[in-house]
Amino acid sequence: MPQSQDPTNLSILLERGVVEIFPSTDADNLGDRIQKSDRPLRIKLGIDPTRPDLHLGHTVALRKLRQFQDAGHKAVLIIGDFTAQIGDPTGRSEARPRLSPDDISYNAATYLEQAKKILDFSTEGQLEVHFNSEWLSSTTLQDVIGLLSYVTVGQMLEKEQFGSRYEKGIPVYLHEFVYPLIQGYDSVAIKADVELGGTDQKFNIGKGRDLQFNARPPSSILPGFSVDMTLEKLNEGLDKFKPKLMRGYDGPIQFGLLLPLLVGLDGVQKMSKSLGNYVGLTDEPLSMYSKLEKVPDTLVDKYFELLTDIDLATLPENPRAKQKQLALAIVSQYHSPEVALQAQHDAEQIVLAGNTTDLGDIPEFELSQINFPAPLHYLVKASGLCKSNSEAQSQIKNGAVKLDGEKLGDRTFASIDELSGKVLQVGKKKFLRLIS
Amino acid sequence: MPQSQDPTNLSILLERGVVEIFPSTDADNLGDRIQKSDRPLRIKLGIDPTRPDLHLGHTVALRKLRQFQDAGHKAVLIIGDFTAQIGDPTGRSEARPRLSPDDISYNAATYLEQAKKILDFSTEGQLEVHFNSEWLSSTTLQDVIGLLSYVTVGQMLEKEQFGSRYEKGIPVYLHEFVYPLIQGYDSVAIKADVELGGTDQKFNIGKGRDLQFNARPPSSILPGFSVDMTLEKLNEGLDKFKPKLMRGYDGPIQFGLLLPLLVGLDGVQKMSKSLGNYVGLTDEPLSMYSKLEKVPDTLVDKYFELLTDIDLATLPENPRAKQKQLALAIVSQYHSPEVALQAQHDAEQIVLAGNTTDLGDIPEFELSQINFPAPLHYLVKASGLCKSNSEAQSQIKNGAVKLDGEKLGDRTFASIDELSGKVLQVGKKKFLRLIS
Numbered sequence: 120m121p122q123s124q125d126p127t128n129l130s131i132l133l134e135r136g137v138v139e140i141f142p143s144t145d146a147d148n149l150g151d152r153i154q155k156s157d158r159p160l161r162i163k164l165g166i167d168p169t170r171p172d173l174h175l176g177h178t179v180a181l182r183k184l185r186q187f188q189d190a191g192h193k194a195v196l197i198i199g200d201f202t203a204q205i206g207d208p209t210g211r212s213e214a215r216p217r218l219s220p221d222d223i224s225y226n227a228a229t230y231l232e233q234a235k236k237i238l239d240f241s242t243e244g245q246l247e248v249h250f251n252s253e254w255l256s257s258t259t260l261q262d263v264i265g266l267l268s269y270v271t272v273g274q275m276l277e278k279e280q281f282g283s284r285y286e287k288g289i290p291v292y293l294h295e296f297v298y299p300l301i302q303g304y305d306s307v308a309i310k311a312d313v314e315l316g317g318t319d320q321k322f323n324i325g326k327g328r329d330l331q332f333n334a335r336p337p338s339s340i341l342p343g344f345s346v347d348m349t350l351e352k353l354n355e356g357l358d359k360f361k362p363k364l365m366r367g368y369d370g371p372i373q374f375g376l377l378l379p380l381l382v383g384l385d386g387v388q389k390m391s392k393s394l395g396n397y398v399g400l401t402d403e404p405l406s407m408y409s410k411l412e413k414v415p416d417t418l419v420d421k422y423f424e425l426l427t428d429i430d431l432a433t434l435p436e437n438p439r440a441k442q443k444q445l446a447l448a449i450v451s452q453y454h455s456p457e458v459a460l461q462a463q464h465d466a467e468q469i470v471l472a473g474n475t476t477d478l479g480d481i482p483e484f485e486l487s488q489i490n491f492p493a494p495l496h497y498l499v500k501a502s503g504l505c506k507s508n509s510e511a512q513s514q515i516k517n518g519a520v521k522l523d524g525e526k527l528g529d530r531t532f533a534s535i536d537e538l539s540g541k542v543l544q545v546g547k548k549k550f551l552r553l554i555s
Numbered sequence: 556m557p558q559s560q561d562p563t564n565l566s567i568l569l570e571r572g573v574v575e576i577f578p579s580t581d582a583d584n585l586g587d588r589i590q591k592s593d594r595p596l597r598i599k600l601g602i603d604p605t606r607p608d609l610h611l612g613h614t615v616a617l618r619k620l621r622q623f624q625d626a627g628h629k630a631v632l633i634i635g636d637f638t639a640q641i642g643d644p645t646g647r648s649e650a651r652p653r654l655s656p657d658d659i660s661y662n663a664a665t666y667l668e669q670a671k672k673i674l675d676f677s678t679e680g681q682l683e684v685h686f687n688s689e690w691l692s693s694t695t696l697q698d699v700i701g702l703l704s705y706v707t708v709g710q711m712l713e714k715e716q717f718g719s720r721y722e723k724g725i726p727v728y729l730h731e732f733v734y735p736l737i738q739g740y741d742s743v744a745i746k747a748d749v750e751l752g753g754t755d756q757k758f759n760i761g762k763g764r765d766l767q768f769n770a771r772p773p774s775s776i777l778p779g780f781s782v783d784m785t786l787e788k789l790n791e792g793l794d795k796f797k798p799k800l801m802r803g804y805d806g807p808i809q810f811g812l813l814l815p816l817l818v819g820l821d822g823v824q825k826m827s828k829s830l831g832n833y834v835g836l837t838d839e840p841l842s843m844y845s846k847l848e849k850v851p852d853t854l855v856d857k858y859f860e861l862l863t864d865i866d867l868a869t870l871p872e873n874p875r876a877k878q879k880q881l882a883l884a885i886v887s888q889y890h891s892p893e894v895a896l897q898a899q900h901d902a903e904q905i906v907l908a909g910n911t912t913d914l915g916d917i918p919e920f921e922l923s924q925i926n927f928p929a930p931l932h933y934l935v936k937a938s939g940l941c942k943s944n945s946e947a948q949s950q951i952k953n954g955a956v957k958l959d960g961e962k963l964g965d966r967t968f969a970s971i972d973e974l975s976g977k978v979l980q981v982g983k984k985k986f987l988r989l990i991s
Contacts, residue, residue, distance in 0.1 A: 297703060
């Protein structure tokens with residue numbers, strides 16, 4: 120692990136984009152753990168298989184994980200399939216829908232496919248992927264009673280999400296307390312050295328630390344045990360009543376490494392698909408570029424820090440130049456430098472051509488209004504960009520119809536997926552964003 | 556079930572010694588359930604296998620259960636072996652010691668042996684005995700999450716034992732919340748119509764009602780389900796995510812029948828072995844009689860109501876006569892009328908003989924001080940009733956040594972068990988109660 124020994128890289132690993140690492144004392148800190156370890160550390164990231172489409176918000180943690188891979192450590196992805204199958208049994212929590220095994224498999228595969236754009240899947244030993252049903256499906260009532268015995272009601276109500284609801288008289292259901300403990304139990308299962316998460320994960324990651332701590336053998340005789348027991352027998356006796364995975368635990372106690380929640384394009388709320396303030400990893404180049412070149416000035420430095428490797432000291436001063444560099448850099452990562460330059464060129468053409476200076480302002484057309492398969496001329500007519508099929512056909516022949524800046528001959532589209540998110544253009548002044 | 560149709564017996568069943576039956580409305584009450592049922596009802600009593608020795612306090616519920624048996628219903632005893640094996644994993648709760656499977660088997664067998672003195676074990680179909688590990692040992696994490704989802708933190712803190720601790724800042728551990736739900740789940744498992752318990756069990760018995768209620772198929776389409784689903788499919792869909800035993804539940808919703816906690820011989824605290832204010836079911840006749848004939852006047856009517864079948868309208872007015880009748884009645888139940896009369900006679904002899912009017916005041920001798928096997932003359936000397944072995948031997952020859960009022964020749968006792976609880980007497984004035 121030569122890179123992890125390099126003080127410059129260590130500071131990037133532990134500082135760039137990092138909100139907090141805990142614990143962080145002279146006696147116990149992640150820098151020492153990295154430098155003194157004679158083995159690669161195991162860096163955990165939990166994945167919720169409810170969302171098949173990743174956006175830049177998800178890449179903040181994945182990029183940090185990649186930095187650890189590059190420094191010689193092992194990325195351990197945990198797909199939370201067990202709890203996704205149960206969901207919230209009360210059906211009240213939108214954050215915990217119940218998913219079928221098929222949905223979970225599909226979402227997990229889609230997630231991993233997209234994660235390949237960021238993580239190193241090719242170097243042997245740099246990545247482990249687990250479904251937590253591997254260990255949770257055989258967890259018994261006895262194990263659960265054991266797990267729950269490590270936590271008090273008071274400690275749970277310290278978690279802001281629970282405490283404030285309880286104070287307001289909004290029901291907090293007991294099963295909700297189980298999820299943070301399951302997440303912690305996962306850390307025992309995979310012997311995590313570090314768990315990555317958003318700042319909203321501090322409580323849950325702390326529970327993982329607690330469980331790992333309690334799983335380890337006691338360092339001295341405890342009250343109530345006679346002193347002539349050998350230490351081994353003592354551990355056996357205590358171990359017998361621990362939850363299964365905690366028995367004989369010989370792993371580390373993890374550090375928490377907290378990352379910011381990425382603010383979305385609106386400059387206000389957390390990036391999220393449902394709020395529409397996101398850039399998806401599978402967005403078309405032109406769409407991605409045009410969204411990113413108008414990132415609010417207040418966010419642009421943070422986006423550089425969290426979403427690129429660019430040295431922040433080298434950024435241009437001009438705000439417009441900064442935005443363009445950011446857009447170019449990110450499109451380059453998820454497509455290629457050549458495609459990024461083409462997207463930049465197309466975006467400039469569209470802006471020059473139109474009376475609109477902002478691609479975000481162009482009108483949208485809902486593809487759900489037309490039947491597929493659909494020929495291009497029909498789409499151009501149905502969307503209102505031409506008044507008749509014959510006008511549409513002649514514009515196509517004249518090379519005046521473009522999709523994401525690219526000239527098209529007449530052809531047939533099989534499904535919405537081929538068009539969704541792209542910009543359809545007729546001549547130099549008429550644009551529509553096709554949405555599904 | 557001719558007896559249950561008899562209004563007089565019904566009133567004894569539902570009124571004698573009963574603190575509360577819930578629910579109890581015109582539309583929903585246990586009297587109607589009994590009279591309208593075309594099958595024997597299933598009457599649940601949970602048994603904690605931590606105590607091998609029963610005392611009169613335990614018989615209050617067992618006697619009520621016997622009344623139901625006599626009225627044609629089925630007694631269902633649940634031995635809580637599952638949780639007894641786990642105990643309190645934190646080791647903090649004295650009420651939940653951890654027991655080995657051997658201890659549990661022994662305690663359960665001892666309990667049942669003693670319960671035979673009260674329950675009808677001989678009539679076919681009148682008794683079922685279950686260990687709750689039958690269903691709990693295969694309970695999964697998914698089942699537990701489902702169970703916990705029926706209850707909120709607020710509801711749990713309504714239980715006085717939890718709420719007052721939480722208010723005072725005394726830790727309430729999360730696993731403690733699981734035990735009431737397990738008790739409720741047991742009611743689903745055995746399809747209880749009625750659960751008997753002390754007044755301190757109201758919360759837990761209510762949880763059983765809630766779980767049975769939630770287990771039953773919904774009577775109407777719930778929000779979020781499309782109306783073209785057949786009701787069967789709907790139930791299937793909902794059932795799939797319920798804890799195992801709740802799927803397809805077609806049993807009743809139980810009534811709670813609450814009985815008082817028996818006050819002990821001190822007239823103040825709940826009868827309990829550790830407080831020493833108890834009468835054990837296996838107590839020797841003389842010991843049992845002499846304890847009961849001095850039950851405080853404030854308790855004597857309650858003891859008649861809860862511990863005998865005697866019509867309360869027929870009791871004598873004289874307090875001393877009342878006590879004697881009570882002592883005679885109870886010794887008759889657990890031994891025989893003849894033995895009871897003998898015990899009464901012996902107790903009177905002892906009182907007449909001594910300057911003590913109260914057998915409770917006589918000094919005690921701890922049998923653990925001597926080695927067994929032990930000859931009688933050695934015991935008489937070691938206990939201090941005679942000053943030398945030769946004096947002891949001559950008193951025995953003279954017929955002056957009695958055990959529980961009975962003259963003894965010199966003999967050897969093999970173990971403490973042959974002597975424990977009995978009164979050893981030399982001449983007319985020297986008595987000792989032998990204790991272990």
